[in-house]
Amino acid sequence: MQTKRKVAVRVDEAPDEKQRNGKSEAILRAAAKVFAQSGYFNAKVSDVARTAGVADGTVYLYFKNKDDLLTSIFSWAMGEFLARARAELAGIANAKDKLLSFAKLHFSLFEQERDIAVVFQIELRQSAKFMEQFSTTYLAEYLQMLREIIEEGQQVGVFRSALNSKFVAKLLFGLLDEMATNWVLSHNNHSLTAMAEPVLDVFFNGVSTNHA
Amino acid sequence: MQTKRKVAVRVDEAPDEKQRNGKSEAILRAAAKVFAQSGYFNAKVSDVARTAGVADGTVYLYFKNKDDLLTSIFSWAMGEFLARARAELAGIANAKDKLLSFAKLHFSLFEQERDIAVVFQIELRQSAKFMEQFSTTYLAEYLQMLREIIEEGQQVGVFRSALNSKFVAKLLFGLLDEMATNWVLSHNNHSLTAMAEPVLDVFFNGVSTNHA
Amino acid sequence: MQTKRKVAVRVDEAPDEKQRNGKSEAILRAAAKVFAQSGYFNAKVSDVARTAGVADGTVYLYFKNKDDLLTSIFSWAMGEFLARARAELAGIANAKDKLLSFAKLHFSLFEQERDIAVVFQIELRQSAKFMEQFSTTYLAEYLQMLREIIEEGQQVGVFRSALNSKFVAKLLFGLLDEMATNWVLSHNNHSLTAMAEPVLDVFFNGVSTNHA
Amino acid sequence: MQTKRKVAVRVDEAPDEKQRNGKSEAILRAAAKVFAQSGYFNAKVSDVARTAGVADGTVYLYFKNKDDLLTSIFSWAMGEFLARARAELAGIANAKDKLLSFAKLHFSLFEQERDIAVVFQIELRQSAKFMEQFSTTYLAEYLQMLREIIEEGQQVGVFRSALNSKFVAKLLFGLLDEMATNWVLSHNNHSLTAMAEPVLDVFFNGVSTNHA
């Protein structure tokens, strides 16, 4: 039951961690769209298939089941994000600037692909099963990136060394995550990317006035 | 949404300040337990009934449907929390101390009732429908309490006045929420309440070192 | 809207090995009818339900699944047959007469309930899974009854003592089974019960002429 | 019947004396193996294809559909058996010896090809459709061979003339069939061929002691 996935014969893009040919990605995009629209549980696999322009059964040629569709959206999008983040951050020296870029990238990708954002912020949170799975894989990598930047900042003295870097990384994630969820749920179209700076201002400087 | 049968829309009793007698609360506790254990979707109403020691049909004498069980857990627990928070905070003068007490209360209640915590952090997040509903009711009240404390602090000069109090309240919620989710998902039994102080340290002072 | 609201009238018959109230047996009879008509695989559970005059879901209140319907027909009918056979044979002294009565009972019940006969001779044989299950339970009891009669006959000298009684019991079953299958498949309506005597003639005396 | 898709009725090649080249027979053997292992219904055509070392589509170049695989196993194996039986029996004068040889051949072929035996004794019995089809074609020929030998024996006075030869042939088939099914289902590896003699002993002489 595990390895039902046919390997794409046509190597389209750069050989990533998981082979995604055109059809596989089309189904994934369709799934994100449908899940974002109707919610994961309301969404029918046949809706996904129709949106992707394939037959119902074809979905199962590429994905094990409906769950797999959801988790694959996560790992696919997260994989792409992490790759881009690594690339972009490589050229930035300053730890604070890195975090700002990271947050902006995170937010701007969500703004570019709202469906993905909805799936990430809402649909993926539906069960401990998913949550645990994600926490231990790609999300861990996400947190690890944050942590390394924070430690970098601690070493050069921009960030308080007394703080546990892993703990602080989680806090930053909490801030970004809450903003993202808010943006997804709010119906006014305020810019999410524009929130990166004020969020990091608080993260960097806190809300207190005097720092005796 | 997730119920398979369309529910006849019937206007029940006053939705606010719902009277909870012993049986009603027993069912709610049973529901929290079952939902936390199996997840909302896997949980069967008959499981809830059995756990509560009543017949299946009895559940429907107290709650409109399965969804209502979930939302009632939220409003019941949130109502109790807000009442206690209001009472406790009344006796505290300092804004920072208020926020600390608030966070500690939040965390300690979760530690006392893990089932409720799981339902809050995981099961309630499963759909935009719930999320939006909560954001606009009890959660709004929660945020409003935070906001008022923050504005209080701004007025007396402890918190930066330039910051939008609503925005900052959401950020604090993001921090606390992330900690809570982390605690729920982690299998090691670290204390959640103990996290309140370090979280607020970062919230108050930020992670940066120099505040010229 | 539901029109038929039948209430279980829990009037149970004689407490058998397996409790079968009226509804349970009605579903079983309906299943036998539908399976005999369309074949097990073609038969839809909803057909069974409709024939029994209950809702689809009700079938699953009494039977675990479609397979259970099939196996329950077997154990139910076989149980009834064995009980009757035991009762009838008690009053017969002669081993040969016992076997004749046994065969006649077997055949006459099939003639009275053709649906059951079809299910026994055809639908039940569809897989090794079923076959093995049956061979080791009720069929074993059937064979055991035959065996005991044969041994009885051997002790009083009517049957050849050199023959292994278990082996001979199987042979007799083979003869009766083949006749039954033939009758079920043949479209002319010859009497099955009338075959008992000639079959046992061969079983007793063989086909050879000289027995020096 | 058991295929989910309605098959376009297309008249194929001459149904009798089907040419079997190497690949066709390889597929048939693979089918027997897979059917014996998993049962006809659980067996997938793609399993058969893989076992035979061909692509899924290739199966359909040689066989009309999945049903055709099952029936072809029957006619192919039965055809081979009948041919061999005719050849072997030609050299035997005595009717009793002929029947014994026939039974031994039947049993020994099953022992040589257990997969075929399983398909014959179990998988082929699954539906009235198959049963009737077989009863009227190759099985009829099988019975006819037995019948002729019996009539031969009746003419020379070895077998009781009063017995209907067709009826007696069926009875013998019943005996052999039951033994074969027993052997297929039993997990101890007793010899099937060795059963031929004792079975025919009973068939010839009956189980009774005195034949006054």
Added chain:
DNA sequence: TATGAATGAGTTTTCATTCAT
């Protein structure tokens, strides 16, 4: 001949909810 990716029909089963008692 041979391939194997794509198709899409079709049914079992679950379980929230009802309502006669």
Added chain:
DNA sequence: TATGAATGAAAACTCATTCAT
């Protein structure tokens, strides 16, 4: 109030078969 037997809607998934290459 309380019960729990009965209801019936609804969708994921499989896999035999096709057909473009």
